[in-house]
Amino acid sequence: MKKVLLLIIIGCLLLTPRLFSQNTGYMGRHFILKTDLMYPLFSDGFSGELEAIVLRRLSLTARYTNQNRIKRLSEYGSGNYYVGYQEAIGDWKVKSSDILLGFRYYLEPEQPAPKGGYMFFNYGFGKADFSGRQATGSGDFSSSNSITYYYDVSARNVPVNQYNIGFGYQSIFFRRVVFDFSISYVKSWLSVSAKYESELASLSDSYGINLIKVLGFEGGNYVQPAYGINLNLRVGVLIY
Amino acid sequence: MVNSFLKICALPILFAFGACGGGLMLLEKNQQLDNHKESIKKIVSLSPEFSKYKIGREELTISHSEKFGKRLSHNIKKIGKKTGLEIVIFDDHELSAGDVDYFNDIIRLKNAIRSAISLQSVVESKQKGKFFKRRFSTIAKPKVVVWEEAPVISSEFSYMAEKYGTPYFSVQGVIALKYPNSLAISWLIPPLGLLSEMQNRHATYYYNIVVNVETTEVIYREFRIMYNNARQSNIDPIIYDSFKMLRK
Numbered sequence: 001m002k003k004v005l006l007l008i009i010i011g012c013l014l015l016t017p018r019l020f021s022q023n024t025g026y027m028g029r030h031f032i033l034k035t036d037l038m039y040p041l042f043s044d045g046f047s048g049e050l051e052a053i054v055l056r057r058l059s060l061t062a063r064y065t066n067q068n069r070i071k072r073l074s075e076y077g078s079g080n081y082y083v084g085y086q087e088a089i090g091d092w093k094v095k096s097s098d099i100l101l102g103f104r105y106y107l108e109p110e111q112p113a114p115k116g117g118y119m120f121f122n123y124g125f126g127k128a129d130f131s132g133r134q135a136t137g138s139g140d141f142s143s144s145n146s147i148t149y150y151y152d153v154s155a156r157n158v159p160v161n162q163y164n165i166g167f168g169y170q171s172i173f174f175r176r177v178v179f180d181f182s183i184s185y186v187k188s189w190l191s192v193s194a195k196y197e198s199e200l201a202s203l204s205d206s207y208g209i210n211l212i213k214v215l216g217f218e219g220g221n222y223v224q225p226a227y228g229i230n231l232n233l234r235v236g237v238l239i240y
Numbered sequence: 241m242v243n244s245f246l247k248i249c250a251l252p253i254l255f256a257f258g259a260c261g262g263g264l265m266l267l268e269k270n271q272q273l274d275n276h277k278e279s280i281k282k283i284v285s286l287s288p289e290f291s292k293y294k295i296g297r298e299e300l301t302i303s304h305s306e307k308f309g310k311r312l313s314h315n316i317k318k319i320g321k322k323t324g325l326e327i328v329i330f331d332d333h334e335l336s337a338g339d340v341d342y343f344n345d346i347i348r349l350k351n352a353i354r355s356a357i358s359l360q361s362v363v364e365s366k367q368k369g370k371f372f373k374r375r376f377s378t379i380a381k382p383k384v385v386v387w388e389e390a391p392v393i394s395s396e397f398s399y400m401a402e403k404y405g406t407p408y409f410s411v412q413g414v415i416a417l418k419y420p421n422s423l424a425i426s427w428l429i430p431p432l433g434l435l436s437e438m439q440n441r442h443a444t445y446y447y448n449i450v451v452n453v454e455t456t457e458v459i460y461r462e463f464r465i466m467y468n469n470a471r472q473s474n475i476d477p478i479i480y481d482s483f484k485m486l487r488k
Binding site: 111175 | 263264319322323378379380381382464465466473474476477478480481484485
Protein backbone atom coordinates (compact mmCIF):
# COMPACT_ATOMS: atom_id res chain seq x y z
CA MET A 1 0.00 0.00 0.00
CA LYS A 2 2.80 2.41 0.93
CA LYS A 3 4.59 1.68 -2.34
CA VAL A 4 1.41 2.42 -4.31
CA LEU A 5 0.90 5.72 -2.49
CA LEU A 6 4.55 6.65 -3.08
CA LEU A 7 4.15 5.90 -6.79
CA ILE A 8 1.01 8.08 -6.92
CA ILE A 9 2.82 10.99 -5.26
CA ILE A 10 5.81 10.66 -7.63
CA GLY A 11 3.43 10.42 -10.61
CA CYS A 12 1.58 13.57 -9.51
CA LEU A 13 4.87 15.48 -9.09
CA LEU A 14 6.04 14.42 -12.56
CA LEU A 15 2.73 15.47 -14.09
CA THR A 16 2.55 18.85 -12.34
CA PRO A 17 4.51 20.84 -14.97
CA ARG A 18 2.25 19.45 -17.73
CA LEU A 19 -0.79 20.21 -15.64
CA PHE A 20 -0.88 23.91 -16.27
CA SER A 21 0.85 24.17 -19.64
CA GLN A 22 -1.35 21.81 -21.65
CA ASN A 23 -4.85 22.48 -20.38
CA THR A 24 -6.93 25.33 -19.09
CA GLY A 25 -9.18 23.39 -16.74
CA TYR A 26 -12.34 25.12 -15.67
CA MET A 27 -11.49 28.82 -15.65
CA GLY A 28 -7.93 27.96 -14.65
CA ARG A 29 -8.86 25.56 -11.84
CA HIS A 30 -7.57 22.00 -12.05
CA PHE A 31 -8.47 20.20 -8.82
CA ILE A 32 -11.87 19.05 -7.58
CA LEU A 33 -12.70 17.62 -4.18
CA LYS A 34 -15.90 15.56 -4.15
CA THR A 35 -18.03 13.38 -1.94
CA ASP A 36 -20.54 10.73 -3.01
CA LEU A 37 -24.10 11.15 -1.71
CA MET A 38 -24.91 7.48 -2.33
CA TYR A 39 -22.60 6.27 0.44
CA PRO A 40 -24.20 7.99 3.47
CA LEU A 41 -27.65 7.31 2.03
CA PHE A 42 -27.33 3.61 1.26
CA SER A 43 -24.34 2.15 3.06
CA ASP A 44 -23.80 4.29 6.17
CA GLY A 45 -20.40 5.15 4.77
CA PHE A 46 -18.31 7.90 3.28
CA SER A 47 -16.58 8.51 -0.02
CA GLY A 48 -14.11 11.27 -0.85
CA GLU A 49 -12.55 11.84 -4.26
CA LEU A 50 -9.84 14.06 -5.64
CA GLU A 51 -9.86 14.72 -9.36
CA ALA A 52 -6.84 16.30 -11.02
CA ILE A 53 -7.10 17.50 -14.62
CA VAL A 54 -3.81 16.54 -16.20
CA LEU A 55 -4.54 16.99 -19.89
CA ARG A 56 -7.11 18.95 -21.84
CA ARG A 57 -9.55 16.04 -21.94
CA LEU A 58 -8.09 13.66 -19.38
CA SER A 59 -8.16 13.65 -15.61
CA LEU A 60 -6.88 11.31 -12.92
CA THR A 61 -8.98 10.38 -9.92
CA ALA A 62 -8.16 8.99 -6.49
CA ARG A 63 -11.07 7.95 -4.30
CA TYR A 64 -11.32 6.69 -0.75
CA THR A 65 -14.49 4.83 0.25
CA ASN A 66 -15.68 3.46 3.54
CA GLN A 67 -18.80 1.30 3.69
CA ASN A 68 -20.78 -0.28 6.53
CA ARG A 69 -23.41 -2.59 5.14
CA ILE A 70 -25.70 -5.26 6.48
CA LYS A 71 -26.29 -8.21 4.19
CA ARG A 72 -29.62 -9.82 5.07
CA LEU A 73 -29.63 -13.56 4.42
CA SER A 74 -32.26 -16.13 5.23
CA GLU A 75 -32.62 -16.60 9.02
CA TYR A 76 -32.73 -20.37 8.76
CA GLY A 77 -30.78 -20.96 5.57
CA SER A 78 -31.57 -23.99 3.47
CA GLY A 79 -32.09 -26.18 6.55
CA ASN A 80 -30.21 -29.06 5.01
CA TYR A 81 -26.99 -29.25 6.97
CA TYR A 82 -24.52 -32.07 7.24
CA VAL A 83 -20.94 -32.50 8.25
CA GLY A 84 -18.63 -30.41 6.14
CA TYR A 85 -21.34 -28.12 4.78
CA GLN A 86 -21.63 -24.63 6.25
CA GLU A 87 -23.93 -21.80 5.29
CA ALA A 88 -24.02 -18.14 6.25
CA ILE A 89 -27.38 -17.16 7.76
CA GLY A 90 -29.07 -14.11 9.27
CA ASP A 91 -27.64 -10.60 9.17
CA TRP A 92 -24.00 -10.18 8.20
CA LYS A 93 -22.11 -6.98 8.81
CA VAL A 94 -19.77 -5.96 6.01
CA LYS A 95 -17.33 -3.14 6.69
CA SER A 96 -14.89 -2.18 3.96
CA SER A 97 -12.37 0.52 3.09
CA ASP A 98 -11.03 0.95 -0.43
CA ILE A 99 -8.83 3.17 -2.50
CA LEU A 100 -9.85 3.51 -6.14
CA LEU A 101 -7.50 4.93 -8.75
CA GLY A 102 -8.63 5.76 -12.23
CA PHE A 103 -8.87 8.12 -15.13
CA ARG A 104 -11.58 9.99 -16.99
CA TYR A 105 -11.72 10.81 -20.65
CA TYR A 106 -13.95 13.77 -21.43
CA LEU A 107 -16.01 13.40 -24.57
CA GLU A 108 -16.71 16.97 -25.57
CA PRO A 109 -13.95 18.53 -27.68
CA GLU A 110 -15.33 22.07 -27.58
CA GLN A 111 -14.66 22.56 -23.90
CA PRO A 112 -11.78 21.42 -21.73
CA ALA A 113 -12.19 19.05 -18.79
CA PRO A 114 -13.74 18.84 -16.20
CA LYS A 115 -17.12 19.87 -17.63
CA GLY A 116 -19.39 17.64 -19.67
CA GLY A 117 -19.79 13.95 -20.45
CA TYR A 118 -17.00 11.51 -19.76
CA MET A 119 -16.01 7.86 -19.76
CA PHE A 120 -14.03 6.46 -16.88
CA PHE A 121 -12.18 3.49 -15.51
CA ASN A 122 -11.34 2.83 -11.85
CA TYR A 123 -9.46 0.05 -10.19
CA GLY A 124 -9.97 -0.37 -6.46
CA PHE A 125 -8.25 -2.32 -3.73
CA GLY A 126 -8.82 -2.45 0.00
CA LYS A 127 -9.75 -4.48 3.04
CA ALA A 128 -13.06 -5.68 4.42
CA ASP A 129 -14.32 -7.14 7.69
CA PHE A 130 -17.21 -9.61 7.71
CA SER A 131 -19.08 -10.84 10.77
CA GLY A 132 -22.25 -12.92 11.10
CA ARG A 133 -23.68 -16.33 11.88
CA GLN A 134 -23.10 -19.65 10.27
CA ALA A 135 -24.98 -22.97 10.44
CA THR A 136 -23.64 -26.49 10.06
CA GLY A 137 -24.92 -30.03 10.75
CA SER A 138 -23.69 -33.01 12.75
CA GLY A 139 -24.58 -35.82 10.32
CA ASP A 140 -26.52 -36.68 7.21
CA PHE A 141 -29.33 -34.11 6.98
CA SER A 142 -31.80 -36.80 5.89
CA SER A 143 -31.35 -38.79 9.09
CA SER A 144 -33.51 -38.07 12.11
CA ASN A 145 -30.42 -37.76 14.30
CA SER A 146 -29.12 -34.73 12.40
CA ILE A 147 -28.45 -31.73 14.65
CA THR A 148 -27.88 -28.21 13.36
CA TYR A 149 -25.24 -26.07 15.06
CA TYR A 150 -25.06 -22.28 14.85
CA TYR A 151 -21.99 -20.22 15.63
CA ASP A 152 -20.61 -16.74 15.06
CA VAL A 153 -17.96 -16.16 12.43
CA SER A 154 -15.86 -13.12 11.73
CA ALA A 155 -13.28 -12.60 9.01
CA ARG A 156 -11.04 -9.57 9.28
CA ASN A 157 -8.84 -7.76 6.74
CA VAL A 158 -10.09 -9.75 3.78
CA PRO A 159 -8.45 -8.29 0.64
CA VAL A 160 -11.10 -6.91 -1.71
CA ASN A 161 -10.82 -5.63 -5.27
CA GLN A 162 -13.09 -4.06 -7.83
CA TYR A 163 -13.08 -2.27 -11.12
CA ASN A 164 -15.60 0.16 -12.53
CA ILE A 165 -16.03 1.14 -16.13
CA GLY A 166 -18.75 3.51 -17.23
CA PHE A 167 -19.77 7.01 -18.18
CA GLY A 168 -21.11 10.11 -16.51
CA TYR A 169 -21.78 13.80 -16.75
CA GLN A 170 -20.24 16.56 -14.69
CA SER A 171 -21.80 20.00 -14.33
CA ILE A 172 -20.37 23.09 -12.69
CA PHE A 173 -22.47 25.86 -11.19
CA PHE A 174 -21.53 29.18 -9.60
CA ARG A 175 -17.94 28.70 -10.89
CA ARG A 176 -17.01 26.28 -8.08
CA VAL A 177 -19.88 23.93 -7.20
CA VAL A 178 -19.62 20.56 -8.98
CA PHE A 179 -22.36 17.99 -9.60
CA ASP A 180 -21.26 14.67 -10.98
CA PHE A 181 -23.52 11.80 -11.99
CA SER A 182 -22.16 8.51 -13.24
CA ILE A 183 -23.27 4.99 -13.98
CA SER A 184 -20.84 2.12 -14.28
CA TYR A 185 -20.43 -1.57 -14.78
CA VAL A 186 -18.65 -3.04 -11.78
CA LYS A 187 -16.89 -6.27 -11.03
CA SER A 188 -15.95 -6.92 -7.41
CA TRP A 189 -14.29 -9.87 -5.77
CA LEU A 190 -12.92 -11.03 -2.44
CA SER A 191 -9.57 -12.77 -2.02
CA VAL A 192 -10.38 -14.97 0.96
CA SER A 193 -8.38 -17.78 2.47
CA ALA A 194 -9.69 -21.34 2.24
CA LYS A 195 -10.88 -21.08 5.84
CA TYR A 196 -13.63 -18.59 4.95
CA GLU A 197 -14.47 -19.62 1.39
CA SER A 198 -17.80 -21.26 2.09
CA GLU A 199 -19.03 -18.67 4.61
CA LEU A 200 -18.26 -15.67 2.41
CA ALA A 201 -19.35 -17.20 -0.88
CA SER A 202 -22.80 -15.61 -0.63
CA LEU A 203 -21.47 -12.20 0.46
CA SER A 204 -19.31 -11.07 -2.44
CA ASP A 205 -22.14 -9.10 -4.06
CA SER A 206 -22.61 -7.03 -0.88
CA TYR A 207 -19.25 -5.40 -1.48
CA GLY A 208 -18.70 -2.86 -4.23
CA ILE A 209 -22.07 -2.88 -5.99
CA ASN A 210 -24.58 -0.27 -4.89
CA LEU A 211 -27.45 -0.52 -7.35
CA ILE A 212 -28.20 -3.71 -9.27
CA LYS A 213 -26.51 -7.05 -9.16
CA VAL A 214 -26.42 -7.97 -12.84
CA LEU A 215 -24.84 -11.37 -12.46
CA GLY A 216 -24.70 -13.54 -9.37
CA PHE A 217 -23.44 -16.99 -8.80
CA GLU A 218 -25.13 -20.24 -8.16
CA GLY A 219 -23.58 -21.01 -4.77
CA GLY A 220 -20.70 -23.40 -4.45
CA ASN A 221 -18.04 -23.33 -1.83
CA TYR A 222 -15.68 -20.77 -3.23
CA VAL A 223 -16.03 -17.03 -3.67
CA GLN A 224 -16.86 -15.92 -7.17
CA PRO A 225 -16.78 -12.32 -8.43
CA ALA A 226 -19.99 -10.30 -8.40
CA TYR A 227 -21.03 -8.17 -11.37
CA GLY A 228 -23.38 -5.22 -11.19
CA ILE A 229 -24.32 -1.65 -11.94
CA ASN A 230 -23.17 1.22 -9.75
CA LEU A 231 -24.84 4.60 -9.55
CA ASN A 232 -22.93 7.56 -8.18
CA LEU A 233 -24.10 11.07 -7.41
CA ARG A 234 -21.30 13.30 -6.23
CA VAL A 235 -21.13 16.90 -5.14
CA GLY A 236 -17.92 18.79 -4.81
CA VAL A 237 -16.00 21.98 -5.07
CA LEU A 238 -13.34 23.21 -7.47
CA ILE A 239 -10.49 24.02 -5.15
CA TYR A 240 -7.83 25.59 -7.38
CA MET B 241 -27.43 -18.44 -20.94
CA VAL B 242 -29.07 -15.11 -20.04
CA ASN B 243 -26.27 -14.34 -17.59
CA SER B 244 -23.59 -14.96 -20.22
CA PHE B 245 -25.46 -12.77 -22.69
CA LEU B 246 -25.65 -9.93 -20.14
CA LYS B 247 -22.00 -10.34 -19.28
CA ILE B 248 -21.01 -9.98 -22.93
CA CYS B 249 -23.44 -7.17 -23.70
CA ALA B 250 -23.09 -4.96 -20.61
CA LEU B 251 -19.82 -3.31 -21.62
CA PRO B 252 -20.69 -2.49 -25.24
CA ILE B 253 -24.01 -1.03 -24.08
CA LEU B 254 -22.23 1.22 -21.60
CA PHE B 255 -19.72 2.26 -24.27
CA ALA B 256 -22.52 3.01 -26.71
CA PHE B 257 -24.20 5.32 -24.20
CA GLY B 258 -20.89 6.87 -23.31
CA ALA B 259 -20.17 7.69 -26.92
CA CYS B 260 -23.10 10.10 -27.05
CA GLY B 261 -20.68 12.98 -26.70
CA GLY B 262 -20.83 16.63 -27.38
CA GLY B 263 -20.07 19.50 -29.60
CA LEU B 264 -17.48 20.60 -32.10
CA MET B 265 -14.64 23.03 -32.29
CA LEU B 266 -12.83 24.68 -35.18
CA LEU B 267 -9.67 26.53 -34.32
CA GLU B 268 -7.63 28.24 -37.05
CA LYS B 269 -4.49 30.31 -36.74
CA ASN B 270 -2.35 32.35 -39.06
CA GLN B 271 1.14 30.84 -39.12
CA GLN B 272 2.54 34.31 -38.28
CA LEU B 273 0.73 34.23 -34.93
CA ASP B 274 3.30 32.02 -33.23
CA ASN B 275 5.90 34.76 -33.64
CA HIS B 276 3.64 37.46 -32.20
CA LYS B 277 1.51 35.73 -29.59
CA GLU B 278 3.59 37.08 -26.70
CA SER B 279 2.89 40.61 -27.89
CA ILE B 280 -0.90 40.17 -27.58
CA LYS B 281 -1.64 42.03 -24.38
CA LYS B 282 -4.57 44.21 -25.37
CA ILE B 283 -7.50 43.45 -27.66
CA VAL B 284 -10.32 45.76 -28.69
CA SER B 285 -13.53 43.75 -28.86
CA LEU B 286 -15.92 45.15 -31.41
CA SER B 287 -19.29 45.02 -29.61
CA PRO B 288 -19.83 41.35 -28.76
CA GLU B 289 -23.20 40.02 -29.88
CA PHE B 290 -25.63 37.75 -28.14
CA SER B 291 -28.55 36.46 -30.23
CA LYS B 292 -31.24 34.01 -29.23
CA TYR B 293 -33.30 31.99 -31.69
CA LYS B 294 -36.30 30.13 -30.41
CA ILE B 295 -37.46 27.64 -33.01
CA GLY B 296 -41.09 26.71 -32.52
CA ARG B 297 -43.19 24.23 -34.44
CA GLU B 298 -44.77 26.99 -36.49
CA GLU B 299 -42.77 30.14 -35.75
CA LEU B 300 -39.27 31.43 -35.27
CA THR B 301 -38.53 34.02 -32.60
CA ILE B 302 -35.31 36.01 -32.77
CA SER B 303 -34.21 38.17 -29.89
CA HIS B 304 -31.07 40.22 -29.32
CA SER B 305 -31.16 40.26 -25.58
CA GLU B 306 -29.68 43.47 -24.17
CA LYS B 307 -29.45 41.95 -20.70
CA PHE B 308 -27.46 38.92 -21.89
CA GLY B 309 -25.40 41.04 -24.26
CA LYS B 310 -24.32 43.34 -21.44
CA ARG B 311 -23.51 40.37 -19.25
CA LEU B 312 -21.47 38.79 -22.04
CA SER B 313 -19.48 42.01 -22.53
CA HIS B 314 -18.88 42.25 -18.79
CA ASN B 315 -17.75 38.62 -18.58
CA ILE B 316 -15.44 38.89 -21.60
CA LYS B 317 -13.72 41.82 -19.93
CA LYS B 318 -13.48 40.04 -16.59
CA ILE B 319 -12.23 36.75 -18.06
CA GLY B 320 -9.74 38.61 -20.26
CA LYS B 321 -8.26 40.18 -17.14
CA LYS B 322 -7.99 36.75 -15.55
CA THR B 323 -6.04 35.42 -18.51
CA GLY B 324 -3.70 38.40 -18.55
CA LEU B 325 -5.34 40.22 -21.46
CA GLU B 326 -6.68 43.74 -21.39
CA ILE B 327 -9.99 43.71 -23.25
CA VAL B 328 -11.51 47.01 -24.34
CA ILE B 329 -15.14 46.66 -25.33
CA PHE B 330 -17.14 48.92 -27.57
CA ASP B 331 -20.60 48.34 -26.30
CA ASP B 332 -23.36 49.21 -28.78
CA HIS B 333 -26.18 49.02 -26.24
CA GLU B 334 -25.94 52.64 -25.18
CA LEU B 335 -25.19 54.56 -28.36
CA SER B 336 -25.94 58.13 -29.33
CA ALA B 337 -25.65 59.87 -32.70
CA GLY B 338 -22.46 61.56 -31.48
CA ASP B 339 -20.49 58.32 -31.07
CA VAL B 340 -18.26 59.07 -34.04
CA ASP B 341 -15.64 56.46 -33.17
CA TYR B 342 -18.25 53.75 -33.21
CA PHE B 343 -19.78 54.67 -36.57
CA ASN B 344 -16.51 55.66 -38.28
CA ASP B 345 -14.20 52.95 -36.96
CA ILE B 346 -15.88 50.07 -35.22
CA ILE B 347 -18.77 49.33 -37.55
CA ARG B 348 -16.60 49.66 -40.66
CA LEU B 349 -13.89 47.38 -39.30
CA LYS B 350 -16.45 44.85 -38.11
CA ASN B 351 -18.02 44.72 -41.56
CA ALA B 352 -14.60 44.41 -43.20
CA ILE B 353 -13.72 41.46 -40.95
CA ARG B 354 -17.02 39.74 -41.66
CA SER B 355 -16.61 40.19 -45.39
CA ALA B 356 -13.04 38.90 -45.30
CA ILE B 357 -14.05 35.81 -43.36
CA SER B 358 -17.07 34.94 -45.47
CA LEU B 359 -15.78 35.85 -48.94
CA GLN B 360 -12.10 34.98 -48.95
CA SER B 361 -10.70 31.47 -49.05
CA VAL B 362 -7.71 30.40 -47.00
CA VAL B 363 -4.75 28.15 -47.77
CA GLU B 364 -4.13 25.61 -45.07
CA SER B 365 -0.71 24.19 -44.32
CA LYS B 366 -0.55 20.42 -44.54
CA GLN B 367 -1.16 18.50 -41.32
CA LYS B 368 1.75 16.37 -40.25
CA GLY B 369 1.46 13.07 -38.44
CA LYS B 370 -0.32 9.83 -39.04
CA PHE B 371 -4.04 9.26 -38.70
CA PHE B 372 -3.87 7.91 -35.13
CA LYS B 373 -1.78 10.84 -33.94
CA ARG B 374 -4.10 13.38 -35.56
CA ARG B 375 -7.23 11.68 -34.26
CA PHE B 376 -6.20 11.37 -30.61
CA SER B 377 -3.99 14.41 -30.22
CA THR B 378 -7.01 16.37 -28.97
CA ILE B 379 -6.65 14.66 -25.58
CA ALA B 380 -3.74 16.94 -24.79
CA LYS B 381 -4.46 19.98 -26.94
CA PRO B 382 -7.10 20.99 -29.47
CA LYS B 383 -6.62 20.42 -33.16
CA VAL B 384 -5.44 23.63 -34.78
CA VAL B 385 -5.61 24.40 -38.49
CA VAL B 386 -2.71 26.62 -39.55
CA TRP B 387 -3.17 29.06 -42.43
CA GLU B 388 -0.42 29.65 -44.92
CA GLU B 389 -2.49 32.38 -46.50
CA ALA B 390 -4.97 34.10 -44.23
CA PRO B 391 -7.93 36.35 -45.12
CA VAL B 392 -6.94 39.99 -45.36
CA ILE B 393 -8.65 43.30 -44.62
CA SER B 394 -8.03 46.74 -46.09
CA SER B 395 -4.92 48.62 -44.97
CA GLU B 396 -7.07 51.73 -44.37
CA PHE B 397 -7.66 50.50 -40.80
CA SER B 398 -3.97 50.52 -39.83
CA TYR B 399 -4.34 53.98 -38.21
CA MET B 400 -6.52 52.32 -35.55
CA ALA B 401 -3.48 50.57 -34.03
CA GLU B 402 -2.10 53.91 -32.85
CA LYS B 403 -5.48 55.38 -31.99
CA TYR B 404 -6.57 52.49 -29.74
CA GLY B 405 -3.14 51.45 -28.45
CA THR B 406 -3.17 47.96 -29.97
CA PRO B 407 -3.20 46.40 -33.45
CA TYR B 408 -5.46 43.54 -32.30
CA PHE B 409 -9.22 43.77 -32.79
CA SER B 410 -11.74 41.01 -32.32
CA VAL B 411 -15.28 40.10 -33.28
CA GLN B 412 -16.97 37.83 -30.77
CA GLY B 413 -20.45 36.54 -30.24
CA VAL B 414 -22.80 33.92 -28.96
CA ILE B 415 -25.77 32.50 -30.85
CA ALA B 416 -28.18 30.44 -28.76
CA LEU B 417 -30.73 28.14 -30.39
CA LYS B 418 -33.64 26.47 -28.66
CA TYR B 419 -35.50 23.72 -30.47
CA PRO B 420 -39.13 22.79 -29.80
CA ASN B 421 -40.12 20.43 -27.02
CA SER B 422 -41.07 16.88 -27.84
CA LEU B 423 -44.67 16.14 -28.74
CA ALA B 424 -46.68 14.99 -25.74
CA ILE B 425 -48.30 12.40 -28.00
CA SER B 426 -44.94 10.60 -28.36
CA TRP B 427 -45.32 9.43 -24.76
CA LEU B 428 -48.12 7.14 -25.95
CA ILE B 429 -45.27 4.97 -27.24
CA PRO B 430 -42.93 5.06 -24.21
CA PRO B 431 -39.62 4.24 -25.96
CA LEU B 432 -40.29 6.99 -28.48
CA GLY B 433 -41.21 9.46 -25.72
CA LEU B 434 -38.10 8.60 -23.75
CA LEU B 435 -35.88 8.96 -26.82
CA SER B 436 -37.32 12.35 -27.73
CA GLU B 437 -36.85 13.54 -24.14
CA MET B 438 -33.19 12.51 -24.29
CA GLN B 439 -32.53 14.65 -27.36
CA ASN B 440 -30.79 17.97 -26.97
CA ARG B 441 -33.02 20.99 -27.34
CA HIS B 442 -30.28 23.57 -27.08
CA ALA B 443 -27.33 24.47 -29.23
CA THR B 444 -24.99 27.34 -28.46
CA TYR B 445 -22.48 28.71 -30.95
CA TYR B 446 -19.50 30.80 -29.94
CA TYR B 447 -17.18 32.58 -32.36
CA ASN B 448 -14.08 34.69 -31.95
CA ILE B 449 -12.17 36.29 -34.83
CA VAL B 450 -9.04 38.34 -34.20
CA VAL B 451 -7.32 40.61 -36.73
CA ASN B 452 -4.08 42.50 -36.75
CA VAL B 453 -4.78 45.87 -38.42
CA GLU B 454 -1.07 46.57 -38.91
CA THR B 455 -0.40 43.43 -40.96
CA THR B 456 -4.00 43.59 -42.28
CA GLU B 457 -4.45 39.85 -41.69
CA VAL B 458 -6.91 37.74 -39.77
CA ILE B 459 -4.69 35.99 -37.25
CA TYR B 460 -7.12 33.77 -35.37
CA ARG B 461 -10.56 32.30 -36.00
CA GLU B 462 -12.48 30.07 -33.66
CA PHE B 463 -15.90 28.51 -33.86
CA ARG B 464 -17.42 26.22 -31.23
CA ILE B 465 -20.74 24.39 -31.09
CA MET B 466 -21.96 23.28 -27.71
CA TYR B 467 -25.14 21.23 -27.33
CA ASN B 468 -26.16 22.90 -24.14
CA ASN B 469 -27.97 26.07 -23.18
CA ALA B 470 -26.30 29.47 -23.16
CA ARG B 471 -25.88 29.64 -19.41
CA GLN B 472 -23.08 31.72 -17.99
CA SER B 473 -21.48 28.62 -16.43
CA ASN B 474 -21.34 27.06 -19.92
CA ILE B 475 -20.08 30.07 -21.87
CA ASP B 476 -17.51 31.47 -19.42
CA PRO B 477 -15.12 28.48 -19.53
CA ILE B 478 -15.25 28.57 -23.33
CA ILE B 479 -14.31 32.25 -23.41
CA TYR B 480 -11.51 31.56 -20.92
CA ASP B 481 -10.25 28.67 -23.02
CA SER B 482 -10.52 30.79 -26.16
CA PHE B 483 -8.29 33.56 -24.75
CA LYS B 484 -5.79 30.97 -23.50
CA MET B 485 -5.66 29.22 -26.88
CA LEU B 486 -5.04 32.54 -28.63
CA ARG B 487 -1.75 32.92 -26.77
CA LYS B 488 -0.62 29.26 -26.81
